[in-house]
Amino acid sequence: MRIYHVALKxxxxxxxxxxxxxxxxxxxxxxxxxxxITASSGEVEIFRVIARYGHSLTIMPAETKSQQSLxxxxxxxxSYIPEDAMPNIEKTYQKAIVAGWEKMGQLTFQEGxxxxxxxxxxxxxxxxxxxxxxxxxxxxxxxxxxxxxxxSRFWWEISEGKFMANDDEVILGKLFAVIxxxxxxxxxxIGQSKMKVSGILNxxxxxxxxxxxxxxxxxxxxxxxxxxxxxINVRAMCPKCPLGDAAIAINKEILGVRAxxxxxxxxxxxxxxxxxxxxLLSFVVASLIISxxxxxxxxxxxxxxxxxxxxxxxAMGASRSQLIRLFLYxxxxxxxxxxxxxxxxxTGLSYVIGPILFKDIVIRVNPLFFLMAIILGTLTTIAxxxxxxxxxxxxxxxxxxxSL
Amino acid sequence: MDSMLVIKDIWKIYxxxxxxxxxxxxxxxxxxxxxxxxxxxxxxxxKTTLLSVIGGLTEPTRGNVxxxxxxxxxxxxxxxxxxxxxxxxxxxxFASLIPTLRVVDNVALPVIFHKDNHGDVYGRAExxxxxxxxxxxxxxxxxxxxxxxxRRVAIARAFINKPAIILADEPTGxxxxxxxxxxxxxFSEINEKEQTTFLLVTHNMDLAGMTDRIYHMRxxxxxx
Numbered sequence: 001m002r003i004y005h006v007a008l009k010x011x012x013x014x015x016x017x018x019x020x021x022x023x024x025x026x027x028x029x030x031x032x033x034x035x036x037i038t039a040s041s042g043e044v045e046i047f048r049v050i051a052r053y054g055h056s057l058t059i060m061p062a063e064t065k066s067q068q069s070l071x072x073x074x075x076x077x078x079s080y081i082p083e084d085a086m087p088n089i090e091k092t093y094q095k096a097i098v099a100g101w102e103k104m105g106q107l108t109f110q111e112g113x114x115x116x117x118x119x120x121x122x123x124x125x126x127x128x129x130x131x132x133x134x135x136x137x138x139x140x141x142x143x144x145x146x147x148x149x150x151x152s153r154f155w156w157e158i159s160e161g162k163f164m165a166n167d168d169e170v171i172l173g174k175l176f177a178v179i180x181x182x183x184x185x186x187x188x189x190i191g192q193s194k195m196k197v198s199g200i201l202n203x204x205x206x207x208x209x210x211x212x213x214x215x216x217x218x219x220x221x222x223x224x225x226x227x228x229x230x231x232i233n234v235r236a237m238c239p240k241c242p243l244g245d246a247a248i249a250i251n252k253e254i255l256g257v258r259a260x261x262x263x264x265x266x267x268x269x270x271x272x273x274x275x276x277x278x279x280l281l282s283f284v285v286a287s288l289i290i291s292x293x294x295x296x297x298x299x300x301x302x303x304x305x306x307x308x309x310x311x312x313x314x315a316m317g318a319s320r321s322q323l324i325r326l327f328l329y330x331x332x333x334x335x336x337x338x339x340x341x342x343x344x345x346x347t348g349l350s351y352v353i354g355p356i357l358f359k360d361i362v363i364r365v366n367p368l369f370f371l372m373a374i375i376l377g378t379l380t381t382i383a384x385x386x387x388x389x390x391x392x393x394x395x396x397x398x399x400x401x402x403s404l
Numbered sequence: 405m406d407s408m409l410v411i412k413d414i415w416k417i418y419x420x421x422x423x424x425x426x427x428x429x430x431x432x433x434x435x436x437x438x439x440x441x442x443x444x445x446x447x448x449x450x451k452t453t454l455l456s457v458i459g460g461l462t463e464p465t466r467g468n469v470x471x472x473x474x475x476x477x478x479x480x481x482x483x484x485x486x487x488x489x490x491x492x493x494x495x496x497x498f499a500s501l502i503p504t505l506r507v508v509d510n511v512a513l514p515v516i517f518h519k520d521n522h523g524d525v526y527g528r529a530e531x532x533x534x535x536x537x538x539x540x541x542x543x544x545x546x547x548x549x550x551x552x553x554x555r556r557v558a559i560a561r562a563f564i565n566k567p568a569i570i571l572a573d574e575p576t577g578x579x580x581x582x583x584x585x586x587x588x589x590x591f592s593e594i595n596e597k598e599q600t601t602f603l604l605v606t607h608n609m610d611l612a613g614m615t616d617r618i619y620h621m622r623x624x625x626x627x628x
Contacts, residue, residue, distance in 0.1 A: 001509060001512050001513070001515070001516050001525065002516055003516055005509075005516075006502075006505065006509075006513070006516065009504050009505055009509070010504045013503075013504035014504060308500075309502055309503075312496075312500050312502065313502075313513075313517075314485070314488075315459070315461060315488060315494050315496075316488065316489060316494070316513060316514040316517060316561075317485050317486065317487075317488045317489020317490070317514055317517040317518070317565075318485060318489075318517045319481070319482050319485040319486070319517065320481055320482070320485075321482075322485075322516075322517055397456075397461040397462075398456060398461050398462040401461070401496070401498075
């Protein structure tokens, strides 16, 4: 028999006290675990959203100030990027992103993998803008690669009809369709070509609402702009991507273009989420401290009710350090019990809370969280038991035995 | 013969609300190894206090106690713990078992505090319990035992570390006449075989009569 056997028997025989004490710890641990699991799972979800929608780069032709002043909302005509420059731009971008990751020293870059989570490759969506007069109204015609555009403009939705499937089809912005009273199936004359309206977009509250979209190839052909594009929108598709580095590299290495990063909002969103999670954690830590105070009171009360036992152990020859060990072993066992219960409850809670806070969240329970729950429960009870254990070890036998 | 216990001019004075209470008054005693003696006296005569001072549980106001040449009250806390564990076997006048441990664990308990925590502890515990008629109660918990059985378990525990001296306070208080006789026979056997010194305090003159020598205590003073 060893001292920890005595502690184990004490804890297992005094079930009500053990469970009562462990529940105090379990509640705090469960809150912590549920916050950690929900936050970590939610962060992955947020990263995915930010990866898809948040981080973007706009690449436009480098222009003089007078050229820029002619444009509204960043769109316009008159200056172009050669379409065959796109592979070079993509190559420069990728190289800069890899270098950026390596410079941060955080992650080993692998194709399609950021920090162990799989993310799709970046999307380069080119557009060609041309001015035209359609049904008597001046309008900007946008040539797009639909497949890439739907990733870049993820908010696009068709309100009537469908997206264009053929080179002789167009889709219209809602505002343009309403003003010109155009319907799905109508034929529009654009340049020298007749184009069929295949669909009308939902309102987007952007310049897209007063535009006509067709395939890039058709647009280049109608307006005689072979191999020319007006801009490229790059969706980074990964969180925390060093887009600034990529923009600098493109501006430096590709002549005639200007790349601008739009990652600040996404970064700010991510930081707000992390700060909110940190705030929640601080509340949980506070509850852990309150639990520790509860454990402290229970252990101290338990010592008072076991004065005679403590005196007996001292009379049998238990030294102060042995008594302290005995009480700390008991505390550790209660902490382990509380940690296990807390982990189970916390994991269950995260399955309830997670989907409420984050749509489409996938709860990920890292085995390390189990270890964390046990360590936390154990350390909390041990910390709360140190003073009571020292107090117990100082009790004089004669004081413990009123009968002696 | 060697001295097991030497008590020199022991005083124990309690300060109760400013009033001095002399629980022990200049007690002197020398006991040789292997002695089997008793101290008798009325309640409040100071018997239990004397036992407590000898056993390193209550510090005397002044005076010296030495066990096998070791000055008890010059030891630090760790030294006192070791002395109590290795050289002294206590039998208290109240039921003194740990309620969460089985009978056999209660008896083996002092061994875990021993620096040499090895050997067949449970075999030794079973042997002592059997000698005291508790072989069928090894796995019982204290709450499942009668007062007399609990007392015998506490007696068994005092012998587990093979102490040099047994300090027993009304050791047969809860026992019937037959059990009392059996326990005293057990004490005598250990005393003879292992030369263990016994110091019993009691107000039971019949019990004291079974020891080799009887001392009397009155008002904190030890009388021959």
